[in-house]
Amino acid sequence: MGKVKDYLRPGEGLPGERALVQKLDFFILTFCCLMYFSNYLDRSNLANAYVSGMREELSFVGNQLNQINTVFTVGYILGQVPSNLALYYIRPRIFFPAMMLVWGGLTMVTASVQSPQSIMAIRFFLGLAESSTFVGTHYILGSWYTERELGKRSGIFTASGLAGTMIGGFIQTGIHSSLNGRSGLSGWRWLFIIDGIITLPIAIYGFLLFPDTPTTTRVPYLNAVERRLAVSRVPPPSHKRSPLSLSFLKEVLTSWYWYGFVVLWIIAGETESFSTNALLALYMKSHPTRRYTVAxxxxYPTGVPAVGIISTIFWATLTDFMGGKRYLVGYFIAITGIVTSVMILTLHGSTASIFGAYYWAGSVYACQATFFAWANDALRYEDDMLRAVVIASMNMGSNAVNAWWSIVFYSANFAPWFTRGMWAMIGCSIALALWTTGLLYMTARSERRREAEAVQRNSEDARSDSVPEKA
Structure with a gap:
């Protein structure tokens, strides 16, 4: 019981630490969560608009929706590593809000489109701007929070994006019923306008109060003592920051951390395919016997991110409490992916069972928070720039695969059953279980080596201190 109490009341190890953590939680998490909420709201509204009249009004054909998503993904991929490296040269307090203003403006411009091709062009630049949020925030969280605190905060951040997906459906329903036809605009066009406007006050809030990083912060709500404490809470990297050079590129490409975590997230990212490709909505839209209203x-698909929010918070908190055993989520997701795919493959006659499978599949979102926290944990004592690049490369690699994966396995014209995608999910789930096991071995080995080196250094220091000085 004492362990549970200690976990629920963090930051009591050093004088003033609890107050510091509370301030960090308020200012970092509120901005990052609102930013990611807005990010996902703007991203998921395309699927909401598609099933709410946009398909018919703009005369979509074939898999044009998937092509638009792929174009967005290309922009998103290209922005990953540059965005994280930009945080070294541009203050996060400036960089994050600036990107928000860009994607908010592009979202509002989408309301004026007259063809799917126009959306493709806009979504490319939207992907570039939005690429800063996810990986950038995980880098920032790893810069401020300890290993014991990181998982839960990563989970709360990830859950905010899922909330954007979930609430987007309700917002679209409300807009369609109240604004459809207002000023000559369809309801789906009003959705883009309102979603874009939502980003503006969040960007202003970040510009005024986001604390940057422990070593660069200047915010007035942290005094000098708290700033020193913030720096001391997170161990300094074991290497000096590497410059942008060929030697640093070689360091990255020869590091097992880069390969291990990038491949982990490539596989894990595709286990989210049921949710990220809005398969439940497409299943309903193409149901062979039933017809569903716009509402x-x-x-109905909002149940998927709702399950994802619960699963994300549960697993992020549990793995924190268990001392950072993030690998457990890999095995849970592998089981979930196999079982839900088999359900959808074999239960075509039961709509309730298909709904249940898609809702359960939403729980795989738990891997976002836990796997990026795992990477932050493993790289905590490494070069800080290496950590930034690995985190960005994880998302870049996943989206590079997803750019073509969604078209090959989850194209909208494969609805309602997506048989090819179900088999792909089973293969990804098996691969995830195997890769998680291998990565667990590598991280445990590195931790043992680091602890052995620390013991050796302490022993050498003790011997050095015991040698008497010569007269």
Whole structure:
């Protein structure tokens, strides 16, 4: 019971630490979560608009929706590593809000489109701007929070994006019923306008109060003592920051951390395919016997991110409490991916069972928070720039695969059953279980080596101190 109490009341190890953590939670998490909420709201509204009249009004054909998502993904991929490296040269307090203003403006411009091709062009630049949020925030969280605190905060951050996906459906329903036809605009066009406007006050808030990093912060709500404490809480990297050079590139490409965690997230990212490709909404839209209203098409799929929020918070908190055993989530997701795929493959006659499978599949979102926390944990004592690049490369690698994976396995014209995608999910789930096991071995080995080196250094220091000085 004492262990649970200690976990629920963090930051009591050093004088003033609890107050510091509370301030960090308020200012970092509120901005990052609102930013990611807005990010996902702007990203997921395309699927909401598609099933709410945009497909018919713009005369979508074939897999054009998937092509638009792929174009967005290309922009998102290209921005990953540059965005994280930009945080070394541009203050996060400036960089994050600036990117928000860009994607908010692009979202509002989408309301004026007259063809799927126009959306493709806009979504490319939207992907570039939004690429800063996810990996940038995970880098920032790893810069401020200890290993014992990181998982839960990463989970709360990830859950905010899922909330954007979930609430987007309700927002679209409300807009469609109240604003459809207002000023000559369809309801789905009003969705883009309102979603873009939502980003503006969040960007202003970040510009005024986001604390940057422990070594660069200047915010007035942290005094000098708290700033020193913030720096001391997170161990300094074991290497000096590497410059942008060929030697640093070689360091990255020869590091097992880079390969291990990038491949982990490539596999894990595809286990989210049921949710990220809005398969439940497409299943409902193409149901062979039933017809759903616009409200049902927008509201029923919100159960998927709702399950994802619960699963994310549960697993992020549990793995923190268990001392950082993030690998457990890999095995849970592998089981979930196999079972839900088999359910969808074999239960075509039961709509309730298909719904249940898609809702359960939403729980795989738990891997976002836990796997990026795992990478932050493993790289905590490494070169800080290496950590930034690995985190960015994880998402870049995943989205590079997803750019073509969604078209090959989850194209909208494969609805309602997505048989090819179900088999792909089973293969990904098996691969995830195997890769998680291998990565667990590598991280445990590195931790043992680091602890052995620390013991050796302490022993050498003790011997050096015991040698008497010569007269």
């Amino acid at each position: 049902q098409l927008n509201n």
